[in-house]
Structure formats: C-alpha cells, structure tokens
Amino acid sequence: MSKQAQPNWSARSGLSFVLLFGAVNLFADMTYEGARSVTGPFLGMLGASGFIVGAVTGFGEFLGYALRLVSGRWADRSRLYWPITLGGYVLQMASVPALALSGSWPVAALLILLERIGRATRNPPRDVMLAQAGKQMGRGWAFGVNEAMDQFGALVGPLAVAGLLAWKGDFHLAFALLALPAAITLLLVFGARASFPNAGRIEREPQTSQVGRYPPAYWWYCLGAGLVGFGFADFSLISFHFSRSQIVANDWIAVFYALAMGAGGLGSLIIGKLFDRLGMLVLVPVTVLVAAYAPLAFFGGFTLSLFGALLWGIGLGAHESVMQAAVAQMVAQQRLGSAYGVFGAIFGVAWFVGSAALGALYDVSIAATVAIAVIAQLLAIVPIAIAARRMRAR
Structure with missing residues (x-):
C-alpha cells in the first residue's frame, strides 16, 4: 500500500472523526445498553431459570472479549479495518431489535450472544482507527471524548427503556422501539x-x-489490566446485593446503573486529558480510587452504595478509554489490532473469572468478596507502574 493511501490526520480531521464515531457509539450504546438493562427479567419472563440467566449473560461477556483476539488479528492481517468494523456494527444492531420477535428463551439467548459477538468483532479495528485519528489531538483525549459520548448513550438507553416499561410494561415493545x-x-x-x-x-x-x-x-500492562478485571465485579452481582439486602429499591437500581454510566463518561474525559499530560502513571491513583467501589457498594447504605456505583462506572470508563489509549503508545501500528484483541481478551477473561469467583464468595462471606476485590485491584498497581516506567524509559 502506497504512502498516498495513508490517512493524513490533522488535529481538526482527527477530532471530526472522533466526534463522528462518538455519535455512532452514543446511539449504539443507547441500543444495546438499553436492552442489556432488562435482559435478565426478559429471559425470566420467557421461562429461563436463574442459572440460565447467569450462564447466558456471563458467557456473552466472555465472548464479547475473547473473540477480540480473532477480530483484531484478522484486521491486522487483512487490513480490512472498515469492512470488519461495519460487519460488527450490523450484526450487533440487528440482534437487539430482533429480541422483539423472540417468543422463547433459547431464541432470546441466541440473539443476546450474537449482540456480544458483533461488539467483539467491531471493537479492535475501530480502536485502531480511533488511535490513528487521535495521535495529533492526544490519544487519551480522543478515547476519552469517544467514551464520554458512548456512556451518555449508555445512560439514556436504560432510562428510556425503564420509562417505557413503567408506562406500558411490554418488553417486546421496548426492544422494537430500540430499532430507531x-x-x-x-x-x-x-x-x-x-x-x-x-x-x-x-x-x-x-x-x-x-x-x-x-x-x-x-x-x-496486560497483567495489570487482568488484575483490575479480576477484582472488578460485574454490575449484576452489585445489583443482586442491592436488591437482596434491600439497601436500594428495585426501581432505583436501574437509576444507579445509569448514573454509573454517566460518571464513567465524565471520568473518561478528565482521566483522558490527564493521561495526555502525565502519561500512564495517572492510572495508578485512578486504580487506587476505583478499588474503593467494593467496600462502598457492599458495605454502605443507600448514599455510600451510590458512591460505590459511581466509582464502578469510573473504572469501567477508564478501561474503555484511557487503558485503550495506552495500548496504542506501546505497540507498532502494524500489530495494533492484534494488540487490542489480546488486551481485551485478557481483561475480559479475568473479569469473567473474577466475577464468578466473587459471586461464589458472596454466598459465603461478603467481607471476603470485598477483600478479594480490593486486593486484586491494588495488586494491579505494581505491573501498571512497571509498564509506565518502561514506557518512560523508551
């Protein structure tokens, strides 16, 4: 491929691309996060057991990260970054409204898994393009802006679905309207x-x-991300605790989730700007701060639990923005898609295993659950600091 075929990014064109893709992800998150906020109750309404709900959603998250290994390597080898990205978005966006047509839990479960596969397919090649576009404007800021818009959609989608269900009480109608x-x-x-x-x-x-x-x-850096993921409980466990302990009323749990998404978006902007100025070391205090989500969410009352949910959202936003931007600082462009795939798979598998372990511990001891979550997050500081120091030396 000739040099003339390369994109000639300026700060202005890069910002335009980031904002355009931010709009893409705003509406994408409005769609799939709106659906994900009620897939558990929807599967239950269709006759699925609690085990099936947990297995389907957990395996979906696993696929959503593990398959990035495949799509990232495929993108690097084929250089088909746009076609793979477009294919992933089409699969993901078609799967959500199709839930309106499902009349049994196996069909709904298949569509839920297809939605995760679509997301896994489009993320690594999309992140390569965002990393390219953000080089002039600052990659931390580029990923932060994209994630902020992304999280705004994740805030609006669940609230819209919750409002519609409160009005009509019809899951199928809610999924149908997500077609827009x-x-x-x-x-x-x-x-x-x-x-x-x-x-x-x-x-x-x-x-x-x-x-x-x-x-x-x-x-x-991957080791640090894996430890962060292991100690990062899935929100389904947090919401289960809220409901079981009756600390947070069921109708407030969706609001907590939406607010956590909003905190993640705002946090990604601030952390992204700090990343461009200070480098990877900014992730050390962020990791310490986010580790406090577990004791606040699992030990606190209504107010402290809200702060725990907000810190959880900030941690998720940091992973999807600044931690992605840092990968682009370490790896040559020719292998960046594969690097994103490996990084995402390590984080996702660790998150899946950690969530399962924390869930099993929760049935035995909430204190043990909190301790493991905090210890894993704090242990991540060491490899992240080593990675930051090595990058600074380069």
Whole structure:
C-alpha cells in the first residue's frame, strides 16, 4: 500500500472523526445498553431459570472479549479495518431489535450472544482507527471524548427503556422501539465510512523484531489490566446485593446503573486529558480510587452504595478509554489490532473469572468478596507502574 493511501490526520480531521464515531457509539450504546438493562427479567419472563440467566449473560461477556483476539488479528492481517468494523456494527444492531420477535428463551439467548459477538468483532479495528485519528489531538483525549459520548448513550438507553416499561410494561415493545437508535447507528457508521474512507489504512512495512513482537511493557500492562478485571465485579452481582439486602429499591437500581454510566463518561474525559499530560502513571491513583467501589457498594447504605456505583462506572470508563489509549503508545501500528484483541481478551477473561469467583464468595462471606476485590485491584498497581516506567524509559 502506497504512502498516498495513508490517512493524513490533522488535529481538526482527527477530532471530526472522533466526534463522528462518538455519535455512532452514543446511539449504539443507547441500543444495546438499553436492552442489556432488562435482559435478565426478559429471559425470566420467557421461562429461563436463574442459572440460565447467569450462564447466558456471563458467557456473552466472555465472548464479547475473547473473540477480540480473532477480530483484531484478522484486521491486522487483512487490513480490512472498515469492512470488519461495519460487519460488527450490523450484526450487533440487528440482534437487539430482533429480541422483539423472540417468543422463547433459547431464541432470546441466541440473539443476546450474537449482540456480544458483533461488539467483539467491531471493537479492535475501530480502536485502531480511533488511535490513528487521535495521535495529533492526544490519544487519551480522543478515547476519552469517544467514551464520554458512548456512556451518555449508555445512560439514556436504560432510562428510556425503564420509562417505557413503567408506562406500558411490554418488553417486546421496548426492544422494537430500540430499532430507531439502531438504525441511526448504522446510518452514522456508514456515513463515517463514506467521509473517512482511508481511516485504518496502514502502510505495509518489512517485518522487524520490534514490529513483530510486543514490548515487555505491554505484557506488564496486560497483567495489570487482568488484575483490575479480576477484582472488578460485574454490575449484576452489585445489583443482586442491592436488591437482596434491600439497601436500594428495585426501581432505583436501574437509576444507579445509569448514573454509573454517566460518571464513567465524565471520568473518561478528565482521566483522558490527564493521561495526555502525565502519561500512564495517572492510572495508578485512578486504580487506587476505583478499588474503593467494593467496600462502598457492599458495605454502605443507600448514599455510600451510590458512591460505590459511581466509582464502578469510573473504572469501567477508564478501561474503555484511557487503558485503550495506552495500548496504542506501546505497540507498532502494524500489530495494533492484534494488540487490542489480546488486551481485551485478557481483561475480559479475568473479569469473567473474577466475577464468578466473587459471586461464589458472596454466598459465603461478603467481607471476603470485598477483600478479594480490593486486593486484586491494588495488586494491579505494581505491573501498571512497571509498564509506565518502561514506557518512560523508551
């Protein structure tokens, strides 16, 4: 591929691309987070047991991260960053409204898994393009802006679904109406493809030892991310605790989740700007702060539990923004899609295993659950600091 085929990003064009993709993800999150906020009760209404609900949603999260290994490597080898991204969005956005047509839990479960597969497919190549576009404006800020818009959609979607269910009480109607933001998502992402056709194009360069392998800092960073993920309880466990302990009323749990998404969006903007100024070391105090989510959420009353949910949202926002931006600082562009795939898979598998372990501990001891969550998060500081120091040395 010739150099003329490469995108010539400026700070202005990069910002335009980031904002356009931010709009794409705003409506995408409005669609799938709106659906995810009620998939548990919906499966239960269709006759699924508690075990089936947990297994389907847990396996979906696992697929949503593990399959990034495949899509990331596929994108790097084929250089088809746009086609793979578009295919992932189409699959994801088609799966959510289709839930309105499902009359049995196996059909609904299949659609839920397809939605996760679509997200896994589009994320690594999309992140490569965002990393390219954000180089001039600051990658931390680029991913932070994208995540802030993303999380705004994640706030609006569940609230809209909750309001509709309170009004009509019809799950199928709620999923059908999510076809509107899904259609807007697809119009915007195909518009982005038309406006920035060269995004994601990378010049083929001779393989060297530096291009062909990931630096040690990257693996230290993946270890830190894995420990963060292990100690990061899924919100389903947190909401289960809220409901079981009767600390938070059921109709407030969805509001807590929406507020957590809003906190994640705002936090990603602030942390992203600090990342561009201070580098990876900013993740150390962020990790310490987010570790406090567990004692607040599991030991606190209504107010402290709210603060715990907000910190949980900030942690999720940091992972989806700044922690993604840091990967682009470590790995050559020729292997960035694969690097995102490996990083996402490590975080996702650790999150899945950790959530299962924390869930099992919860039935025995809430104190043990909180202790393991906090210890895992704090242990992550060491490899993250090592990675930051190695990057600074480079």
